[in-house]
Amino acid sequence: MDYLINNAGFGGGSAFVTRSAARDLAMVQVNAAVPTALLKLFLPGMVARGHGRVLNVASAAAWFPGPEQATYFTTKAYLAALSNALWYELKSQGIRVTTLLPGPIETGFAQAGQLTRTRLFAPGTGVDPQIVARAGYAGLLAGKRQVIVGVTWWMRWAARCYPWLPKRWVLAVIAALQRSRP
Template sequence: MKKTALITGASSGIGMELAKIHAQKGGNLVVVARSTDTLQSLKTDLEHQHGINVTTITKDLTDAGASKEVYDTVRSNGIQVDYLINNAGFGGVGKFHERKWEQDLSMIRLNIIALTALTRHFLPDFVARNEGRILNVSSTAALVPGPLQAVYYATKAYVTSFSNAIAEELYDTDITVTALMPGATDTDFGKVSGMDKTELFKSTASAKSVAQDGYEAMLKGKLNVVSGLGFSQKVMMKLLPLLPKKMVLRQIREKQQTKD
């Protein structure tokens, strides 16, 4: 039986690559994003190439009630979701007190509320069947505070903490929850957030490689998977707990200062 994956933020970047990987394995898809045209193009391509069924749902997940509407649409179409992949998210650079509050509020609504709501809607169905996989796209940003991206880093800390907690709650089931924690990745995220002008985004991993790492980790039921880091970045991640917090914060701030 073909497994169906629901993927949010599937119109570009990691989300689109996850959709392609799942389609290549012969799985059906429910893809969610704000762009109707892009989703339709993705549907046409994947159905033609792989002989699968792709359901598109155009939805802005920052809207109140959008997550429930996605769930209701899936149920009304008689679709059983086997893999829930919460990928949609965005960031933004700047001092917290200077950024527009509505931008950060939308970030919280998407990165935290929509992800949590979708998980809450679909998880009871997984539990009733005693099977399912959840992949929540977090970030290595979850591991430290992020001056100049204070809200974004905090939302990703939530995603990892939430994912790990419910994974343990489900210890006696055949349901797994995996947090994918990429470093800087070559997607639209960099341009939209302004991070493409920072030192942190000098070297980026491909969205395809990050998606592959996340998808494989989800199938294996891993708790966390870090992806897209170079050797020096991996060393730094291991050293972080040993370094003075103020020094770490200063280094992060300096790497996230935009350069014209």
């Protein structure tokens, strides 16, 4: 296999303690364990051949802790960190690992995760999935380390400034964006 595209995942809103353990553990399995297993399965062959490309679909959520979606944000942070480490480890061996970090996308994600009543996932606020797919694929072919698409200016600003921003403020803003509105 020359190309691996790890694009599986689901989210779900509400406070960590109110979500079922089974649901959150399933999320860890789908969002983190399965992509890791696929990387373990296919990377050795790519390394043996001296070429290959991987696109791991994480999320802009990887940049922050995620009150009201704690497990989702954490699994995407894991995948983004793993992808960056692999990019560095494998670049000299002819393997390119690209991390796709999209913002909200107009797919069934928000509906499935019961997030449509949040500020972040209000209907019509996400980017077209074809735009995200094209950007991710172009980045994969170009061998980019990461591709950011569908992220507002304020999200980019917050991600760059996050290390210096007051954590209580950041957490409060993220929680407000994630909470369901009446």
